[in-house]
Amino acid sequence: MKVQNSPKIAWNKNKLIGQKLPLKPEQIWSIRVRLEMQNNIRDLALFNLALDAKLRACDLLKLTVRDISRGEGILSRTQVIQQKTKRPVQFEITKKTKVSLQSLIDHEKLTSHDYLFKGQSIRTEHLSTRQYSRIVDDWVTSIGLDKSAYGTHSMRRTKASIIYKKTKNLRAVQILLGHTKLESTVRYLGVEVDDALEISEHIEI
Numbered sequence: 326m327k328v329q330n331s332p333k334i335a336w337n338k339n340k341l342i343g344q345k346l347p348l349k350p351e352q353i354w355s356i357r358v359r360l361e362m363q364n365n366i367r368d369l370a371l372f373n374l375a376l377d378a379k380l381r382a383c384d385l386l387k388l389t390v391r392d393i394s395r396g397e398g399i400l401s402r403t404q405v406i407q408q409k410t411k412r413p414v415q416f417e418i419t420k421k422t423k424v425s426l427q428s429l430i431d432h433e434k435l436t437s438h439d440y441l442f443k444g445q446s447i448r449t450e451h452l453s454t455r456q457y458s459r460i461v462d463d464w465v466t467s468i469g470l471d472k473s474a475y476g477t478h479s480m481r482r483t484k485a486s487i488i489y490k491k492t493k494n495l496r497a498v499q500i501l502l503g504h505t506k507l508e509s510t511v512r513y514l515g516v517e518v519d520d521a522l523e524i525s526e527h528i529e530i
Contacts, residue, residue, distance in 0.1 A: 344515065345476040347486040348465075355468040357421075368460060370429040371442055371452075373422040375480035379501055380416070382454045382477040383408050390430060391437040399423040407503050414503030482513070489514055 348356070353376065360369040374393075378385055384407055393403050401423075404415045418426070429441065440451035452460075454477065461480065462472040485498050499510040 344513075345479045345482070346474050347479055347482040348475070350487065352465075352468060352470065353483065356464045359467055360464075366425070366428050366432050367442065368464070370422075370425040371457075371460065372464065372480075373425045374418070374441070376484050377419055377422045378416045379481050379485055380405070380414070381407070381409060381481060382457050385480075386440075386442055386452050386454065386457060388441050389437070390435050390439050390441060393418060393426060393441070394430070394437070399426050410503060410505060412503060412505065414501075416501065486514060 356372060357369070360372060374388070375385055378388075380388075384405060387408075388405065392405060393400055399418055399422075402415055402417050404413050406413050426441070429435070433439075433443070435441070442452045442457075444451050444453065445456055458477050461475065461477050465475045465479075466472050481502070485502055488501070489495065489498050495507060495510055495514075498514065499507050502510060502513065504510045504513070
């Protein structure tokens with residue numbers, strides 16, 4: 326008697342495939358308030374800097390104290406070389422982020438050569454991308470969001486998406502994300518679809 330094989334289950338069943346969603350302003354506020362109430366110094370600094378820097382996880386986690394500060398103060402702007410493209414990219418450090426970074430540096434007693442976000446095991450000097458991914462999962466689930474729709478790339482996309490929605494300046498967003506081609510920024514933000522729908526919604530026939 327021939328034994329029937331069990332039907333294969335697709336690897337992506339019940340999983341959201343595609344780009345991870347950026348956070349909305351009210352979601353940013355909710356996560357930030359929770360971290361402040363918990364006095365979670367490390368995560369608050371990581372959250373704030375991730376939004377400002379708009380860096381890929383591999384670049385964000387390798388930032389050292391000297392990358393973002395000089396002498397006694399946190400810089401307002403800084404520049405890093407991207408691991409993927411080997412090209413420099415600049416980013417701003419806003420007031421909220423400066424305060425949280427200074428708190429982290431003071432609390433952890435970090436020196437200029439230390440990584441900002443230390444690893445959670447003796448094998449890693451800084452947080453790994455996997456550890457960061459779990460942290461982001463914790464952030465989004467803490468405010469009732471589905472973690473399958475969000476990830477570390479959500480942090481990179483969030484401020485860029487907000488800037489584009491407010492200004493429609495693709496070139497500015499391209500520079501901030503460190504993209505070499507404008508087409509990459511268009512695909513990354515999905516602006517063609519959004520803009521087409523927005524135009525269509527305002528046309529009555």
